[in-house]
Every structure is written in C-alpha cells, then in structure tokens.
Amino acid sequence: MAKPIHSMIRVLDEEKSIAFYGAAFGMMVKDRLDFENFTLVYLVGSDTTFELELTVNKGREEPYDLGDGYGHLAFAVDDLEAAHAACGAAGYAPRDIVEFKPDGNLLAKFFFIADPDGYQIEVLQAGGRYG
C-alpha cells in the first residue's frame, strides 16, 4: 500500500495559520512537534485522516516564494454558501463562488481563498466527483 497521509507547506506565522485553517475549515491541531530550528504542526479536517503539515522555520521572516507549480489543497463542504459566508465573517477574503459548466452541465461549484501565506485553497460543494 501507499497511502497519501499529508501535504506539507512552509508557513511564516504558526498562530495565523492555525487560526485560518480552524476558522475557515474547522481543522484542529492533532500534533505539534517542536525542534530547535523548526516546528511541525499537524492539522486534521473531518471525515479523513489526511493531514496538513505546517512547517514553521524559526527566524524565517521573508515570505516564501510560492512559484507557479503547486496549485492548491481542496476541501469539500456540505454547504458551499455557508462556508463562503463563514470565511467572510471570520475576516478572510474568499473569492466569488463559481459554477464550472464546461459543456453546459455543472461539473463543480467552488470558490478559492488564500491562506495567510498566500497558498490557494479550493472549497468545493460536495457532490458529483468531488467529495
């Protein structure tokens, strides 16, 4: 077996990231491992054991270069409008909800939101092939 278990991103501010993923997606801190030069924080969402691993390099102040290769982490939610409203109410800036209908049929309904370091998050209405 080869089971995908986590995705790792480097972040500047541990508290801001934990607050964002908690408020926006209900993610909880499952583990926090503190070492001399860096801290690892493992966040979990619902209905899966898949984790988001945050690496916080101590002393790092320069924003990370996000490049143009990595795309996003995606979440499925039961109520997209409620999730969108909750992100806004929490003080974040979700982009508009989009319906993707490449051939006239609805394939996906989603919005994007950036985390505190600028990583893109896709939030999809659960259903069809998503979620």
Add this chain to the structure above:
Amino acid sequence: MAKPIHSMIRVLDEEKSIAFYGAAFGMMVKDRLDFENFTLVYLVGSDTTFELELTVNKGREEPYDLGDGYGHLAFAVDDLEAAHAACGAAGYAPRDIVEFKPDGNLLAKFFFIADPDGYQIEVLQAGGRYG
C-alpha cells in the same frame, strides 16, 4: 464538514507523471477530464479517497517554478525498504532512507523522491504518528 479531498500540482508531461505515480506508489487514474486548454487527471492511492489532481496546461513547455514554500506530498507504506527498492527498480532516483531520531527515539523513517517535475514526495514507514 470540510473534508480535504485533493492536492493539485501543475505538471508538464501527463504520461510521465502518471507513469511515475503508478510505478512508485501504485496510484491509478480515477478520472481524466479534457478541456480545450488544459487536462485534469485525478490519481488515487490506497486506503483513502484523497486524490492527487494533475493539471496539464496544453502548450506549456517551460518548467514550472516550484518556489520554496510548498513542501511535499507524503505517503505511508508498509515496507519502506521494499518501496525504496521498487522506486529504484522503476528507474527513479530515491534519496537514501533516513531515520529521524530527534531525542534518541525513532520518530520517523523515510526517504524523499522527486517526481518528473521536481515536486518532492516523502515516503514514510507506516507506524507511530504516520499512517
């Protein structure tokens, strides 16, 4: 609920990426959605519904800039040595297996391997907090 359902990376060569994730981790193509300017490929591993979404932008030839923010996707495997050998036998170049013992106790045993676009993949021995 907010369930993590996929991670998206942009890749240059669909066939090379599918071959890599298949040979190294047994991932299978669950869906392939072809549009005018891009193709989406959804890969699944074992024991989870979490997917790796590949975006192939048609006509793109310039390698993607991977930056220094995004870290890696991690897999847990039952037999790390066998997974390492399989990667090598398939013609890829896994880095050496490392034991991470920050306080003398084994926290993680893993190796890294780069995919065809250079994205880092961490392969961990299942057990403890991983997998």
